[in-house]
Amino acid sequence: MSETLLTHINRDGLHHIDVAPSFETDDSFSVSLANHGAPIHVHLHLDDELSDVASLSATNHYIEANSTEAVPITVHDGPARGKLKVVTGYGAETAYVDVDIAEIDPEKDSIPVDESLSKPRQKPIQSDTDASELARNIPLVVLGIMALVLVLGVGVLVDWVLALFGAITVLVGIGVAGYFLVR
Template structure:
């Protein structure tokens, strides 16, 4: 999850400890990235969460030194999965040893529900179509005789080729048509011989 950026300007247009924020309120279920942007002079900045917000969020450190023209990121972890209803609290940024402060109202909302993903989602859910009567007959014949489906398909194709060659030879007649029929029959016989081996 990418954090939500909240910028606080430190000493912008002033040498004193002046703090300005771009937002007054934040609503999130994600981590917050507090960005302390230094300007004119360096400053010590203290960040803290009030006790309500401290139950669902945490800051790694509380004291930061902000250099001029530098950016100091302050990551704030948020545990939105642990709550069932929104939690409202305050993020306070204090500068100048307590002389200046700015508060941001933060509402942590419950995170999206966890979705358990198991391995069954990777398997396709398509159902196999019902086999046609011809497919069932061929499958049954293949199981009965032990001959592979591919061999049965080649035999069927060979018989169709012989049937077409016979019909052509009978229609046309003559020695050339009979020779063509003989070539087709020999080709099918050779193919079957190679398959059965």
């Protein structure tokens, strides 16, 4: 909601409403209720023409002293013209805003998509950076070989069946690591 209709309450006296006489938009907007005095109840109402194309999340609002509340108004369709009614003090003061909702521009929030997105990506050609990456991972390969030698050495001392299982596990780990390195 990029646009805001500023509404000042209690600025020039209790229940006083200060709001622009008209407001134009082509999308959802918010009504900013700025209370400059004592706590107050504010009622917002969209007339029939506006309520056909827009909606309020809530109509009755309690605004604390010296605070501001933003009330979203969601525009579903357009164009339309109508009145937004702002009431304070349970009818003590009433103000009307002529709201003009222009036709919603579908291009405004759209994301342009060109035809290149429909084509599959090609795998990049191997380069020197791939070779340097492989060179950086040589210590990992050496560590895997050392782990394999260690497992075989333990197998000689303990049990060949256990060593065989450990060697297979290490080989699978080296294979998976190698796959991810060259992928």
